Amino acid sequence: MSKNEGGTRQETRTREHKVAPEHRWPALIATLVALGAYAFLPSVIPVFERYAVVGICVLMLAALVIYNPHHLTRESRWSRRAEIALAVLILAANQIAFVETILRLLNKHGNGYELLLASLQVWLTNVIAFALVFWVLDRGGPVSRASLARHELPRADFRFPQDEDHDAIDEVARGSSARMGWVPNYIDYFYFSLSNSMAFSPTDTMPLTHRAKLLMALESFAGFVLLALVIARAVSLIG
Template sequence: MSKTTDARRSRNAEPEHRWPPLIATVFALGLYAALPSIIPAFERYAVVGICLLLLIVLVVYNPHRLTRQSRWSRRIEIGLAFLILIANQVALVETVVRLLNKHGNGSELLLASLQVWVTNVIAFAIVYWVLDRGGAVSRVSVPRSELPLADFRFPQDEDHDAIDEVAKGSSQKSDWMPNYIDYFYFSLSNSMAFSPTDTMPLSHRAKLLMSLESFGGFVLLALVIARAVSLIG
């Protein structure tokens, strides 16, 4: 019997489905590939191609539910997440420069800004999802006492003393664990509110990543509003 199966005897949490993070990753790569950019198409398509190759390897390893993890698969999923994030940060900087210098068609710049912003939300969600508590497989297979320190605190982590219908879904009573949808939601709210909402960062790396996401979203939104006002004028 595998180590993962042995460890899961003490856990009630179900392994996460592959499809939500898979669909989000493919969608983000599609947005990045279609982005109006001064970066040569070959370089952008090369990034997308590498990401798709890494993604295929991970899907073959865990096709339906995320039940297996090895050292090499862990490195691939972290590398894939940060490759998408870094590529989009380059695109974000380029878009900001073009907005500041008013290079290109106004409507094209506004569309590019939206593409970069949406990709940023997805990319940061993937990074949070990959890093927190050792990743998706670790979160449901490793005994809680042996899990790495949490990067984020979710509402369910402190709902055990609420009224019954709320407490039943808490981490303590139901062995609840966050999945990609939870990380996507707080990545989206962090990009829109420029601050944590219901989920709080605990580690330094989580705080730095959320700060970077908030700052990038704020700068992009401010410049898009300024650009839109100038077009109206």
């Protein structure tokens, strides 16, 4: 069998496999956790302003849940924009909280417990928020990834291990993108956002586009700076 024939059969097999729509709940639960952490963050940002951000996000989230209550099967122009706006708003609000936390650590403002809690909340929200941004941007978002044929998908921002496992041992290859039509869901983006924030570099998932590399670089940098300053603050307290 020629290489071209093998590629054609593999492409046909991928197109024939029906991908199940992604469940709404993993991303929904993660979003609520991020909003809760941001709302109760020890901060000098006025409570009204923080709650206003949370309120706007909750309203947007409610509209999206009503539109796709259980599985992500429908998408319109407004829902696509709302998904992106929600993720970006949570990320942007947390970056302000991140800068404030860094300044408090540098200026030794606040007690150790409060600073440690604030750092943990900012870090956790960062992991969730970056995962949401990756999730809504990559390959056109969750609806596109499940409903469009491979050749119709927008360019991928990330390369997952499953995208290269089609020629591995059989029990591994059965879960690959080529054989089973595998596409990433929110859990996959959360995992590599978490690992990127802890390792300060890509682990099993590689960024492919400039925007993906810049976003992952920002997340790694934020995690590194936060950890370094928390450790420095702890050492100064011990001293």
